[in-house]
Amino acid sequence: MSFLKSREAILTGAIVALLALVATRYGAFIRPANLAAVFNDTSPLIILALGQMVVILTRCIDLSVAANLALTGMVCAMLNVAMPGLPIGVILVVALALGAALGAINGLLVWKLDIPPIVVTLGTMTIFRGVIFLLSDGQWVNSHEMSASFTGFARHVILGLPVLSWIAILVALVMLVVMTRTPMGRALYAVGGNPHAAVYTGINVGRSQFIAFVISGMLAGLCGYLWIARYAVAYVDIAGGFELDVVAACVIGGISIAGGIGTVGGAILGALFLGIIKNALPVVDISPFWQLAISGAAIIIAVLFNARADRTKGRVILKSAEVTQ
């Protein structure tokens, strides 16, 4: 059972097995160019999963990420239509700042008003979508209205990979350093692992949760621009329901919904696993009715793995407790 201890190892194994399975039905899927395309397609999910991971680590959940993405994306698109000459750098800064601000709203409500995160983000999720409607009047921003550089940035290929992929890699590296090498990252783990103990070590639990929501919001905002640029269209329902994919990626990646457990690598692998399924299902010729069932089954199996891993650990503690009695 020792190999079970490293979730990353299991997940990597599962991903390789999944790729092998897909390859038996559609060989071209595992060609490097296609794998790069799959990675690129999964990049927004990876970025969002990393943000969600931070939030879940602190025993919270952010259901507003997809709505945040859509709202920030719409603002970026409208900004581009109004000022086509605006450099992409400025758009990126606006996306990050607006996303962080929207995340801060969630964070403040959780921190200062002590409302359960699931309620807060369920509310802001609907509000953000409503705001998009008010901003856009329900109208779409279409590809011919966007400037070529606006939609081209994410597609620009550097060293064989599009900028979108590079941004995901960059975010992953930054998050890896933040979560493992900074006091803030460790505080986030501590808050989720044992909030009471965290308080005694001088960590402000509410403030840490606030920071987690800001990080999640900022990454969602970044994805907002990237998403709009990639699909070259912005409207109210963009990425509808995507927040559930993001949470699913985290769960598959071994991030415990109970908080405190999870790694950057796990979140990335969880997102990749889901991304591969999403990209493979259309080419392996499976009925669309089965596709939903297969995606769902993958999530439940992952949770089952999580629950088993946790249960084993719990038993050990209980048994040792019994022994001491």
Added chain:
Amino acid sequence: MKLTKLLTTVAVASGLFAGAASADDMRIAVVVKALGIGFFEAAAKGAEEAAAELGDVEIIYTGPTDTTAEGQIEVINSLIAQNVDAIAVSANDTDALVPTLKKAMQRGIKVISWDSGVAEEGRMMHLNPSSNPLIGNMIIKLAADHLPEGGEVAVLSATTTSTNQNIWIEEMNKVMGNYPGIEVVATVYGDDLADKSYREATGLMQSYPDLDAIIAPTSVGIVAAAQAVVDAGKVGQVNVTGLGLPSEMAGAVESGASQSFAIWNPIDLGYSATMIAYHLAKGDATAEPGATISMGRMGEVTLDDTTSGAMADPFVYDSSNIDDFKDIF
């Protein structure tokens, strides 16, 4: 609210003055969901075209300033007071307008609905822009027209349970015999999500390397598929077609990913509604099941059991006319 009321009053008042100027003409009121919407401005253009063709008709183009049933009721009440000859309405609510429109009919005003219908008892007939069989035929014809040698096409639909899309695809399959050489190799579902539609379209191009066309009878799917074709570098090999709006598809037509697509033409719709209202008010046509009413250059409409009828095939948009329509709707 005050401003809204004021604007409505002004709109109605201007109609009133125009009406007083030439009292002998037949006055047909075209009531739209809201003023200032490109689609309806275009319909008004069509109504004016019909009026010019008929000669003795004056169009009162009006509607509320926001898309509410209350606003429309207010507008219709003032039209009843003006005693117009006919009202052609695109309703904001199927049922809410019924009592007001009944009152209009009691006063001898001919009432028809078009585009967005009113419940049967509130109008004499309803003009649909098209019909399911016509749409089903059009979507495959759009693909086939660019494939004289035949070829492989795939359908990218909305969700597996979308009623409209399922009916259209069913109607399409019924007429496949008329398009020899065209083979539908797959039907996939993008769930009306841009990202899933994009992925499904990419998957289609991978699974069927010889694919010639993707038919997407949904506005989200057609745009996403066009983007997927551009990104895959398959412009010119895979033609994306189906149903979409000119404003949303302008980029895809420009890039060449879509040769042509279809949707109703608001100008034709306004024109036909006016023609029908004219004939009903003139008394040379009756709105009853099975009746046919002339629509001028658009031919005739035949009414079904619910006294509704279909205008025509969806209108085809391509590089030759997209620029005229992309700012309209």
